[in-house]
Amino acid sequence: xxxxxxxxxxxxxxxxxxxxxxxxxxxxxxxxxxxxxxxxxxxxxxxxxxxxxxxxxxxxxxxxxxxxxxxxxxxxxxxxxxxxxxxxxxxxxxxxxxxxxxxxxxxxxxxxxxxxxxxxxxxxxxxxxxxxxxxxxxxxxxxxxxxxxxxxxxxxx
Amino acid sequence: xxxxxxxxxxxxxxxxxxxxxxxxxxxxxxxxxxxxxxxxxxxxxxxxxxxxxxxxxxxxxxxxxxxxxxxxxxxxxxxxxxxxxxxxxxxxxxxxxxxxxxxxxxxxxxxxxxxxxxxxxxxxxxxxxxxxxxxxxxxxxxxxxxxxxxxxxxxxx
Numbered sequence: 001x002x003x004x005x006x007x008x009x010x011x012x013x014x015x016x017x018x019x020x021x022x023x024x025x026x027x028x029x030x031x032x033x034x035x036x037x038x039x040x041x042x043x044x045x046x047x048x049x050x051x052x053x054x055x056x057x058x059x060x061x062x063x064x065x066x067x068x069x070x071x072x073x074x075x076x077x078x079x080x081x082x083x084x085x086x087x088x089x090x091x092x093x094x095x096x097x098x099x100x101x102x103x104x105x106x107x108x109x110x111x112x113x114x115x116x117x118x119x120x121x122x123x124x125x126x127x128x129x130x131x132x133x134x135x136x137x138x139x140x141x142x143x144x145x146x147x148x149x150x151x152x153x154x155x156x157x
Numbered sequence: 158x159x160x161x162x163x164x165x166x167x168x169x170x171x172x173x174x175x176x177x178x179x180x181x182x183x184x185x186x187x188x189x190x191x192x193x194x195x196x197x198x199x200x201x202x203x204x205x206x207x208x209x210x211x212x213x214x215x216x217x218x219x220x221x222x223x224x225x226x227x228x229x230x231x232x233x234x235x236x237x238x239x240x241x242x243x244x245x246x247x248x249x250x251x252x253x254x255x256x257x258x259x260x261x262x263x264x265x266x267x268x269x270x271x272x273x274x275x276x277x278x279x280x281x282x283x284x285x286x287x288x289x290x291x292x293x294x295x296x297x298x299x300x301x302x303x304x305x306x307x308x309x310x311x312x313x314x
Binding site: 003005006007009010011012013014016017018021034038041042045046049050074075 | 160163164166167168169170173174178191195198202203206231232
């Protein structure tokens with residue numbers, strides 16, 4: 001039980017720490033960037049360990065499938081529920097029970113806090129993809145708290 | 158595989174972030190305190206989840222055994238290797254293969270960097286004990302890198 005608890009709690013505390021130490025500053029965008037950067041480097045390190053013994057990827061879709069399955073399972077102990085793509089460089093990953101949001105209350109009133117709980121994960125995926133040779137822009141959308149989450153990956157050419 | 162990798166990597170990045178954002182400041186002691194505080198709160202949250210359904214602890218030694226077994230396993234995927242006590246409020250926990258140090262090179266030249274990789278863990282244990290009603294001072298000693306580690310818990314009366 002509680003296998004992912006240390007990671008989740010540490011993640012929450014990092015957010016707390018960054019937002020608290022920047023109190024008084026007007027731009028909250030900088031905090032999101034900091035979290036995104038931390039995620040980026042964790043993603044880089046993680047994908048290196050995970051792909052150490054895997055076969056070479058066939059194509060981009062193959063990479064995305066690896067992110068949705070192995071990579072996501074390693075971090076969040078479950079797979080991505082739904083992967084969609086337009087086959088032109090845009091991928092949408094959907095996680096119906098996203099661990100880093102599940103401790104927030106259900107309801108629209110906390111929707112505005114969602115971005116800070118997703119910045120790390122966006123960076124995580126961007127870092128992993130970057131190390132696999134795919135430069136990308138990763139953004140996130142939350143429509144229904146806490147469970148529904150779209151991660152939009154846009155390949156940058 | 159790599160179950161604890163996300164946690165380890167995030168832990169490393171937090172250290173990096175805190176030390177980098179305090180560059181130019183002379184006191185590195187403040188960084189250690191910050192890491193210790195983050196650990197404290199993670200420890201508090203974690204012990205709450207872990208003891209949700211456990212029976213009440215008999216005594217202090219019973220608590221320490223729980224920290225060495227269940228708590229340690231949850232965070233580091235292994236138990237503490239050796240627990241010693243003088244039965245007067247001092248406990249020494251020894252982990253012969255401590256995950257958060259294992260990525261550092263063997264050798265004495267990095268010994269001076271050990272404290273920053275242990276501050277979080279000291280706080281973690283202190284936070285857990287605090288929520289179980291044991292006020293304590295937790296310090297750490299590293300003699301042989303990277304594997305040997307003593308965590309000294311001193312009960313404060």
